[in-house]
Amino acid sequence: MGSNALAFKNWAVSENVVVTSPLEQFRDRRIGIDAEDYLHSLLFAGNREPLLPALGGQPFTLKKRVGEDLEGFRAAGIEPVFVFNGLDLACKDRISILNEGKKASTILNDAWNIYDQGKGEEAVNAFGRACIYKSYHISRSLRTHLHREGAQTQTAPYTAAAQLAYMEREGLIDGIHGCASSLVFGSDRVIFNFDWDKKQAVWIALQKCLSKLELTREQFTTTCLLSGSSILPVFPELDADTITVPKMQAARGLLKTVNYDIDSLLRQKDPTYHDLFYQARFALKHPVILKSSGEVEPLNWKSGPSDVHAFTGQRLPEEIYYYLARGVAGPRVLNWRTRMEVLETPPLDGGNSPAYKDLVQKKLRPLRAQSLGLMTQSLNRYYQKHDVDLACWWNEQNKIPLAVPDKAEPTKAADSWNVKAEQMPQSSVANAENFSLVYAITSLSNDSEAKATVTPRNAGSTVHMRDLNEARANIVWRFLQDRGYLNADHTLSVWGKALKAALEQALSNGAMSDSRTRxxxxxxxxxxxxxxxxxxxxxxxxxxxxxxxxxxxxxxxxxxxxxxxxxxxxxxxxxxxxxxxxxxxxxRHLLAYQQTASAVRGALRDLLEMHACHMLLSGTVDRSLHGVQLTELGTSLPLINEPDxxxxxxxxxxxxxxxxxxxxxxxxxxxxxxxxxxxxxxxxxxxxxxxxxxxxxxxxxxxxxxxxxxxxxxxxxxxxxxxxxxxxxxxxx
Structure with a gap:
């Protein structure tokens, strides 16, 4: 979506359909920001980092650029609200996801070949063409950083553009900073950029766009969908390297050849895309949004079809969408559960090694199943009876069942952790107030104190954890027991003792003397x-x-x-x-290893998030925690940032x-x-x-x-x- 969004913005500027306004006009206004579009703008435009796909991890400029923008908003008297994409709509199908991965792999493989030939500058440009591929971990880090800087964040149930359009109509925000997707979902104008130096905003009005293109609103929507958007991949015929004009222009030209008979065009050229296109059109007409009342439902649902799941995907309980909105969990595991499939795509290095393929197909399989099992425990019988398959890009037809129903039974091990603040064990090297992995392990060094933390929750108990530190500690302890570092009686296992020895050595040799690197x-x-x-x-x-x-x-x-x-x-x-x-x-050799570690880190982070959701869904943690507290819980759990x-x-x-x-x-x-x-x-x-x-x-x-x-x-x-x-x-x- 990022490169297509940028192409639309470039087209709008080149066709002179953008408008500039003094920044002062936006003072005391609340502006909703499409966070994914914002991130992609940071990665593609301005002080870009084309070598990011060759390094993995986080962009080196991200915090600085975000800090500059937040300071710009404060100085201008603008209140930003960043909205992230949630679950994928059904029209983002496995074929398009795999095609995206294969296309990126081809680009990156060519870039490495150029680099190996000693053509440095050409390689930099080649790497830059794929700089937004595999950016899930960057989005997670961006949300954490925004929260820590005091900015408001939320995740839409599905598409950020749909949520922003709803918020604008309801008066919850005064404008939208995003891309063409916001126009497609019903907004009349969208801000492309705030220029802090020139003290002006650059935006586009839908009507001016329609006049330039000589299109009706319906035709404009069709053109935008075909040229690629946040909900639908670009029409394959328009994605060829031979297309040299902007995709909006190419899509309009293609539609003119059939007198805008989109149904006839798609049936003749691509029946599969035909179905995806109409799923996207239904998603535009009945977008699923999080209402100000807290309900999650499709707009205009009374006049909508009965099979909403056909274009949105299977529904989850509203409570889970709320935890998604507040950042307790990301959308990845939820997507797997609703799609009934874990789809592994190529890593940044290409994944052309038996070691990586063995890792994602076999070694990480139990971990994926455990995360899905924790989520499935709290869902209805439909999900508890249906398994999730694993499919990998090099042989996507060979699906492997994960046996999730077998993992979905409540676990006594997890439910034995209900340690309150006054029961927190002591540690000689770390304290409970500043909870860390060091504390989680070293505080259980004494067997008798560790056994005292076995605190099963009584059936029907109405006592909940209301303290964030309590919740975080119990989440991490449950996670560590799942990973085999703690025994059933909460004492350190043999793996836990080895980990403790390593952590204590780091404390003694000075590796953790700097709080910044601890x-x-x-x-x-x-x-x-x-x-x-x-x-x-x-x-x-x-x-x-x-x-x-x-x-x-x-x-x-x-x-x-x-x-x-x-x-x-x-x-x-x-x-x-x-x-x-x-x-x-x-x-490339070290990148392949970094991507191996990244896959493991991501799977572990997923398990942490699912433990957090499970404790909330089961009532172990007080469900009445307000939104900012929940965001703080999600952003304070370990393994958020991926090293470069x-x-x-x-x-x-x-x-x-x-x-x-x-x-x-x-x-x-x-x-x-x-x-x-x-x-x-x-x-x-x-x-x-x-x-x-x-x-x-x-x-x-x-x-x-x-x-x-x-x-x-x-x-x-x-x-x-x-x-x-x-x-x-x-x-x-």
Whole structure:
């Protein structure tokens, strides 16, 4: 949707159908913002970051750009309300989703081929063509950042544009900042941009657009749908590389050839798209919105068809839409449940490795099923009786049942966590008030105190958790028990003890001395253990070369394999980087590993969110918590932000150079032009490695075999020798 929205805006500017107004006219106004369109504008326009798909993680400029806009709104006296897209409508079908993934993979594969040929500038432009692919984690981070900055946020039941159009009609907002989708859903005007420097707003009026195109409103809607929108992919014939004019113009020309007989055109050219098109038209006529009263229902539902689910998808309880609206959970698991399918699409590296395919098809399957099972417990019998299939892009017809009904029975383990504030156990290194993964694990070190937290909720109890810290603690403890770090009696399992050893090493070696990096480090350590448990954190060659260029290349085979392992751990941390697009070396090999970790992190975050929803739906947490409290709950749970590849690239480059003779080494700081503190980041990476290795060595043999311990021990000794020799007066390796 992002590139099509930008194309429409560019067309509107080039055709001179936009209007500029003084910013002062919007003072004391409440403006609804289509958050997905806003994010895509940040990624495509202005200070864009074309190498984002080659790095993964978050855009380096995102917080700065958002901060500038929020300050602009405050100075102009404008109150922004950011609305995110919710569930996919039925017209966003699996074929179009897979086509989007395959198209992006082709673009990115070509970009990597160009990069490997040494054509840097051409590669940057090629990567930039796919910079919004796989942006779900960025949307999640954006919402968290907006909330922490005090901005109002909400998620629509389905389409943000439909929700914004409703809010405008009801007087809940005074205008819409978005794209053509808002016009399609019934708005008469939409703001494209606020220019803080020029103190003006740029917007478009529907009537001026209709006059320029010589179209009726109905014809305009048809043209917009065919050219691609937030609810319907672009008509395939208009998506060809041979189309050189703006898609709006191309769609209008195509419709003129058939005298705007859209039904005849689609039946002749693409019967499948014909059905999707009419599903989209029904969705426009009867959009499902969250009303100011809290009800979720289609507009004009009394005059609508009886099979609304045919164009919206299967309905969920209104309570779940409310938790979605407030950010307790994202739409991903809910989409899987209503579509009855988990559809895996290619990662940023292309996913052309047996290791990644095995991960998403087999190793993450139980985790997906557990998340869906938690959600399904609170749904009606229709969902409890219907399974969810897993389908993967390389063989989408081979569907694998997840056995969700088997996971949907209430679990006594989860329901044994109802720990109130006065029952919170003590920890010598962290406190309950500032809840963290460190506290969650270390507070259960004493077996007797841990067992005292077994607090099953009595049947019919009306006592609810009303404190956010209570709720957050119990959610995370339930999650950790699900993941095998806690036993049924709430004591630390063998995995929990190994994780505790790693966290305590990080506390003692200074990795967590900086409050700014504490969350980053504890989550990185936790992720390392999750990757170890899935057997994907080692020094094995996981990604074939070619096409996976950028693996360690210096020194002996031992140097290369140890550099690989240490760099993979570094993938779990982040690089301190200026708020500007990245320039520096790339590695498809390390990106493939970063995407492996990203898939695991996303699946774990899904499980956390489903535990939060389950506790609310079951009445364990007070349902009367107001919206801002619920948003605070969702944004304060772990694993929100996905690390970029920058730290791993710095570590790999540094270790590669240390594996060369001293007289041939280069200073890598010159390679990373906008890194803020390479020496500090390297020290952080060594401390992270030290903590993970300490946990591995402390693990019992029942969970960590001697070969794995030796792999880490040998790599640790090698690393220490490299660093000691590099720091010696003569610097010899």
């Amino acid at each position: 969350t980053e480090m504890e989550e990185a350590i936790f992720m390392a253990f999750e990757l170890l448990r899935l057997d994907v954190l080692d020094k094995k060659q996981m990604f074939p070369m070619p096409p996976y260029s950028g693996a360690p290349i210096r020194g002996s085979d031992n140097d290369k394999s140890n550099t690989t392992l240490v760099s993979r751990v570094a993938c779990l941390g982040t690089l301190q980087h200026s708020a500007i697009g990245y320039t520096g070396p790339l590695s 590849l920058g730290l791993a690239l710095v570590v790999k480059s540094h270790l590669d150079e240390l594996s060369q003779p001293a007289d041939k080494r280069q200073d890598i700081t010159a390679w990373f032009a906008h890194a803020e503190d390479i020496s500090g980041d390297l020290e952080k990476a060594w401390r992270l490695w030290d903590a993970v290795n300490a946990g591995v060595q402390a693990a019992e043999s029942s969970i960590m075999n001697s070969d794995m311990k030796k792999t880490f021990r040998v790599a640790d000794e090698w690393l220490k020798q490299k660093l000691e020799r590099a720091n010696a007066p003569n610097g010899t390796a």
